Amino acid sequence: MVSIGLLGFGTVGQGIYRILQDKSEELRALLGTEIEIKSILVRDLYKERKTEVPLSKLTLNPEDIVGDDDIDIIIEVTGDVDLSYRYISQAFERGKHVVTVNKAVVSAYFEELSHLAEENDVFFLYEASVAGGVPVLKPLKDHIRTNNISKVQGILNGTCNYILTRMTEEGLAYEDVLREAQNLGYAEANPSSDVEGTDTMRKLRILSTLALGASVTEDDIICDGIDSISDLDISLLREMGRKAKLIAEARLVEGGYQAIVQPKAVPVGSYFSWVNGADNSVSIVGKYSGVLGFQGPGAGMYPTANAILTDVIDCILQTQKKTSPLRGRRLENRNEDIRGNYYLRISDCDESMKIPKEYIKEIIHDKGGDFAFITEEMKLHDLLYKLAEYEDKPFSLIAMED
């Protein structure tokens, strides 16, 4: 009997519970043992839930789970950082494996928790924390052993990708699509961590630290979101044969690495241009492997729960390693060298006068108070320095993908 403690019982937690019920016989045959969810940490015992569960399994006290010697594996599906960090590190110290979906806590304590798990000879797995239901971290961990990874890129936030897809396909305004996404449950009431890029940045932090073999922390990543992209931007990009996508990327460069989350104008027909709706996608470029692409649902009850269960089964069958997959390479951050051509739209024409003429390669729109142009190839750093002069961010900045 493998005994599981579940920290959190929202959508994903309930998905795990349901799949384990549906597949219990098959799993017993496969594993030669039974998986039981022994206790579930909730905030309200009597809240009405869509999943029926015996009251005796619910608890308000985390110690009932983290302190229970019978529990072998903790599945952490809260969104919290500080409490989760405490539960996870306590679980490790008590010899329990931990599987988590919580990118915020992995991002905040990646090195420390990886080290602590190894030290306590337990598994620390987090497949679902990046790209939700898409199996990408496990193949990546396999590949970093033989394949020198030079670049990872991804569409890592389903909410942003849904909003940009709807804006592109239906010509809708950002605010209208956001409201629709909130009504459908695709976006949170407070969508800032999605639309401002924070969620994507955390996932890039995890992905790039694994891929590059060096600690890439949140502070090492330039981060922008999609909240200033307008329907005008989308339509101007369309005329250029491009689509806007929020792209996370990290790459090795001369002297170090670069890591950035930013809206990019990708050419129609390129790999990421066809990742639509709430899907996520990751591409990995390796010395030996060439370009590998992974795509699928970035969120959702069952896709996420299913990804978590592949980790749980790896704990039970011991088919991953307990040793930390992080390598301690020291790489210098070279974000100040990031260069490119940029699409820039400024909403107040007077303000646009502040832009030095030599930045402008091609004006593509100058009407009704909106001024949009493509920059010469230049350092992002210099452009951001200039744009810092503006108050209230009356502009939209999108990198042109080669």
Place this chain on the structure above:
Amino acid sequence: MVSIGLLGFGTVGQGIYRILQDKSEELRALLGTEIEIKSILVRDLYKERKTEVPLSKLTLNPEDIVGDDDIDIIIEVTGDVDLSYRYISQAFERGKHVVTVNKAVVSAYFEELSHLAEENDVFFLYEASVAGGVPVLKPLKDHIRTNNISKVQGILNGTCNYILTRMTEEGLAYEDVLREAQNLGYAEANPSSDVEGTDTMRKLRILSTLALGASVTEDDIICDGIDSISDLDISLLREMGRKAKLIAEARLVEGGYQAIVQPKAVPVGSYFSWVNGADNSVSIVGKYSGVLGFQGPGAGMYPTANAILTDVIDCILQTQKKTSPLRGRRLENRNEDIRGNYYLRISDCDESMKIPKEYIKEIIHDKGGDFAFITEEMKLHDLLYKLAEYEDKPFSLIAMED
């Protein structure tokens, strides 16, 4: 020290040898032991090779490898079926793990070899046999444990995809692109197993037997290739907003399953329409996971060698299971129920008279002796029965993807 015997030293074998040389220190640090290629089976000791290797490692005698008690892992990179089968089964019986790229031998003896490996408590891994460098079989084996897979689809032959891509992008004739692909080394001098679909069919046999949990043998798969597709077909499809792709697919249906390899006209913008050049791609549809996509190089020295090495490392770290991943489900073959709309082009107009009028939904071309139309929705079985009346196959048949 882990000792490896290499059966075959062509492009992929040499790739393995080179990567192991390049990465030897990193691998020693990672694995805590050294990997050595002890012996290599070749057909000619003195042939000039692009990879330098001590003559003492080469042998003409398979018994020097399969019979060597010091060798732990056999990597099989020949293309042969019967000899390979003998080597692999002997290796299992002598307690050696086997990693192979050889889809022909896996396809021919999948159940038997999987069973024999389990019986002898050794690993039998074949990641590179399907979709070359793309890590898809390992994630699939993870997913079949919890996720009910209802469908797998793939572009599984780089040569065919290269030919179709070039025909589509450059408007070239099939024969010209084939000749070019042969000159570039993308296609064999005798390309029949690629262009007639046999290679794709073997990969579907492996993929679908894993995914559906039931034995899908070569005989259970309807198989067609790309060798009758003309530049006229490609251009007529383009006018309909479609591209031709050789698609392998297997799916659960009412009462059983269907499995087929056939050219399909996929809508521009759909997932497979953007898999170009020699790339391969697999999509997996599961009850819990939704649609997952995997893409990357379907062949090539380093991508394939790298995929093989991920298997080798799994043998060493014991991070896969030795138990067979095949399940013995009995599913009925329902290929006779396959239905759809089909694009059919007949080159001899007199011959086109044989087609019953009620088959035809829309005539799209009738000029210069070529007659092309889209059928009503109908059983493929009925259409093939009718087409069997033709001698010399003066037609091109392409399924319309929904």
